[in-house]
Amino acid sequence: MEKHLIALQLSHLLGEEYDREWVYNLLETPKQSDHGDIAFPCFQLSKILRKSPAAIAEELASRLKHETIEKVQTAGGYLNIFLNQTFIAEHTLKQILSEKSSYGSNTNGKNKTVVLDMSAPNIAKPFSMGHLRSTVIGNALANLAEKSGYTTVKINYIGDYGTQFGKLLAAYKRWGKEELVKADPLTELTRIYVQFHNEAKEDPRLIGEGREWFKKLENQDEEAVKLWKWFKEESLEEFENIYRLLGVSFDLTRGEAYYNDKMEETIQLLIEKDLLTESEGAQVVRLDEEGMPPCLIKKSNGTSIYATRDLTAAVDRYQNYQFDEALYVVGHEQSLHFQQVKHVLSKMGFTWADSVKHISFGMMLQGGKKMSTRQGKTVLLKQALEEAVAQAQSNIEAKNPSLNNKEETTKQVGVGAVIFHDLKHDRRNDVEFSLDDMLTFEGNTAPYLQYAYVRTCSILNKGTFELKNAAASLNDEDAWPLIKQLRLFPETVKQAYSSYDPSKLAKYLLDTAKSFNQYYASKRILAEDHLNQRLTLIFCFSIVLKEGLSLLGIETPEEM
Known part of the structure; x- marks a missing residue:
């Protein structure tokens, strides 16, 4: 969200010939925190404006101001922007507390x-x-x-x-x-x-x-x-x-x-449009101009083909x-x-x-x-799901034999593992079937994310967190990486759908869970000072994690 705002600000400063989208595409996320939260490289502008990148960065730094920005620094032709952590943390937590599971929604598809x-x-x-x-x-x-x-x-x-x-x-x-x-x-x-x-x-x-x-x-x-x-x-x-x-x-x-019984109407329309041509006894639509082989509509023996059915x-x-x-x-x-x-x-x-x-x-x-059914080389999904659930049950029996709702939880964990193993890969890539990888309950897996959610439930219960007492004000530098991740959720939802690639959301959830676990390891969460602020942050993380997994079709148990 802040990247869009900063892109708009920089676009105004640079002039109307540099539109927001052009600027936005140049913005980077620095790998090191001491280089800020957002960086703008000025090297392309240097060729256009005939000034050094460092000079352009200095000039922009002196003029770039916004309530979301804490400070701006320059280094080696880069404009390094540090966001106002307190302002953004409060704004983000208030939004999540207000919208709850609706957080991350957008209206891009309204009336569509x-x-x-x-x-x-x-x-x-x-x-x-x-x-x-x-x-x-x-x-x-x-x-x-x-x-x-x-x-x-x-x-x-x-x-x-x-x-x-x-x-x-x-x-x-x-x-x-x-x-x-x-x-x-x-x-x-x-x-x-x-x-x-x-x-x-x-x-x-x-x-x-x-x-x-x-x-x-x-x-x-x-x-x-x-x-x-x-x-x-x-x-x-x-x-x-x-x-x-x-x-x-x-x-x-x-x-x-x-x-x-509906294909004949399609064939008649093709005839009316003078699109059907005979080829070796078959009926086809030629696609020479498109640089493609002809689309087969009817075989030489008169039987239909799936292209005819798909058109219909x-x-x-x-x-x-x-x-x-x-x-x-x-x-x-x-x-x-x-x-x-x-x-x-x-x-x-x-x-x-x-x-x-x-x-x-x-x-x-x-x-x-x-895999090929006709060659007898395939793995049955039913078998994989049953084995995943059995493995989940074995793990839970070993670690928490007195767990309530054991049967339901093992199903959620086992099935979630299979679904996430698929969705964490870019959809365009091939995926190697591996029960071992699928059923690993540590690392980049659904059980890792589900356990992070279970941990939030445990913390909130121990801290007796109540929503009516939630405190959105948070001044905690250690929480900043997690706040930034929570802030990215709405944009991630948009990107995952616009690219038709759920792996963008899966990878986001893994990064966000890692930020949570790092915060958890750095803090005595249940210490008395500022307890409500920390619990509010964890509650907001739990909302985003649960909703994100739900969008992937994965359930979240409250105990494991």
Whole structure:
């Protein structure tokens, strides 16, 4: 917040040709505290103004004044700005005490709607660690959007259609047993799906069988539809158990198959716009001008493809929600697909096509390699969550066997560990699946943050803190690093959403918790002198930490 104010002040001093954004982008945060809280390098100005950086810094230092500034110094062409700690501490604590869990909210999305396409597992396949990424990134972005004033619509676009279901139907007809599927649906269906791909390497005729069964499904063949519906019901029940454990819910769960009878309207519009071209018997939209391969709309055998369904779904969503943003939280391997969809929508004349955004993310790797259901190389999310909760229970039993609400706490800690392990990484990077890293209860993990929150609860209880007695005035130099972190929370929320990257918030929370732990180690918190001021600071930290974790989809136990 102060950086924006100082950027505005410096912009006024320098003249209208140096706008606030230009100045803001030059501001730095010094690594050493004796260099101030904010630094402005004058080297770029030196070339423009034909003065030495030191001379420019001296001139600005003599004129820069604001109630948030304690003093200004110059050093080596830098303007070093020291903020008024007492003023800012009081202002920050009063704001948090007044707004509580609303602290950090903004109105950037007021009267706007964002639709999020997220999670989207495939039926008849176990919920793998690969789908965890879309689920937790999408959920965190939805929470950040709501914190920014948007109306959100979370859509779980289930993969319940496509050629893979023809392969599954063919596999079931060859090797499936009804009693085994009923006993453990997803395990058995995955087994025969993997078997299909393994045997197809030796017997290519199987691929033809898969295509035939998908053709039957598209033509509403009674047996194909009956089996497909059965597979879908069993899958959705299993998925729902996992969503409950993750604490994730949706405004709409809808499969690709929903658009089967609506795609013809999309195809007719493409024909009307003279966009469809025949290519080797298939129907495509050419994207030569965009430097892309053609977007396939209908295969040569007449069956549809997911691009057709995605085009139809996008139009349907805009008609229903009039969205300002449509975010597709899908792995980066689908980047070309979403670029094609966006360009085709634009060619169709939809002015809102630019609002469609692909929020790509890296892969979940195992041993440095991509997980694959068809090759039988995947880690089941359910298994990972169960092991995380079991590890949490083991740790708690060893350290605090008499803990109240033990079952609920172990779930919060174990599930939180899995979610945070994903979200602490920049979403664009690949993430190596590692239960050991995920379940480490020290370091850059959710349990580390949860324990910091538990510590605040203990301190506030021992100090008998009461909100009505909160004291926002604080003159404590040791508290300054923590105050500065608390001050950054609203800006961090904005940045995390505007960049569609929850890792910015995750990293902020780790830095803020470290500042708290350093303050805790430097002070006798429960000493009588100025006790209420210290407890107020810790209470405000607890509000920010709990709200920040909640935005990431992580719960905070009060005991561990």
